[in-house]
Amino acid sequence: MEIREISVIGGFGKTGEPEAVARLDMRMGDVVSIVGPTGSGKTMLINDIALFADANTPSRRRVLVNGEPAPTIFQEDPSRNPIALITQHTTFLSDLPVREFLRIHARIRRTERQESAVEETLAFANELTGEPIIEQAAMTELSGGQTRALLVADAVVIGNSPIILLDEIENAGIDRLRALKLLKRYRKIFIFVTHDLRITLLSDYRVALLRGAMRAIIPRVEEERRVASRIGRIDEIMVAMRDRLRAGEQLIERELLGDLRQVLDAPSAEVMR
């Protein structure tokens, strides 16, 4: 089944009030952020999506695929499920060597191109992490960041899931912005639960939650791309300062102000580079 669109029909928030957003349509290729304060129901929303909720969860939301209720096979067999959910707790428990494990997954998932899918997964995971993954290492020996990278790469390449849900990738120990850029090469629906300013601003639109309810869908406007870009430069300044601290140096206020002034003074047209 080719997935073109996935929709959430609004239900009720925690206090029982109907959701302000009556319908959320996410089209193939969309990058979406789910934002809101702690406890506002972000995880609940992506769980509803991952479950193809049908008014049978506490929110009473319904999820449609191409405008119709999802086929039951999606729920009945994980390898037929088009959604890969990577939560804050998801991890690998197998102590098989990395390559062997990926081969087993590729074998049950695909009939063809098994070996090249394994190669592509490893290559993609290595692009996401700082430290390359040792293929002979056991899955359980991978670092936190390597594990996240491989979870994402496996879902994207071997799993070939058209819809990827990621809960708080910024805490994953991988370079979140690089990950976002690399992921955008694949045409999928990406849904990020995030507290991160830049991930939010690099998404096509964001869904704001409050007290368990979808409050608004906010498109990312052109001006916000410039905001994101300036914030990125401030980020770079902070990273550079942290590196200098790590190198045992002392920080100089005048230099910081000079760097910040450059960000402030850059004309809007130039800020996008």
Place this chain on the structure above:
Amino acid sequence: MRAVICAGPPTSGKTTVLRHAAHRLAERGRRIAYLKIDVQYCDEDETFARELGVPARKVYSGDLCPDHCSVLVLGDALAWAGRESAEFLIVETAGLCLRCAPYIEGALGLIVLEATSGMNLPRKIGAMLTLADLAVVTKIDLVSQAEKEVFRANLLDAADIPVIETDALHGINLEPVVRRMEATPELVQPSRLRGSPPMSVCTICAGKKEIGWEHHFGIVRTLDSDLFYRGQ
């Protein structure tokens, strides 16, 4: 009376699954009774009585194999649940013995396995899995997509039964389990044990499948008594 017999290794999530299912059954006005069979300690009966206000009790099998114990006491337990005017008797077994299986004919046999127990677990357990009607895989919130899929593939390799993946802690995807419970037909008595227990020496092991201690000899017990000897 309808009966649900639930087995599975220790800490696999049996209670968590049954609690959520019982909640939903109760919400639909179903009257249930709960029995836990364990070796020497358990407190699930108290949880069920407190949280759901349903008749609940436990049996310690002590020196008996808990699945043997279940064969002996289940006849009495069905009668007890009947007296409590329950429509469902839900039995949670100890599930320690991988060679035994406590399922009986006409009841829903449910095995609960945790996805975190290693991808090869389905290959290691015998009758407890192969004689079940439905496998519920818990703790999928903790494992990767890949391991979920491999676990299922190995499970289906070992047993030809439907599989339902759940995050039982958060009550996710338990609806199909509840539907299956509701679709269980009335138990036709007298009921019999489904499979042959492993070779040993007692009447149950020797292949006598009748449910109820009255049908067995040697060291037996009733729901309420201690072990006693019953000779022929």
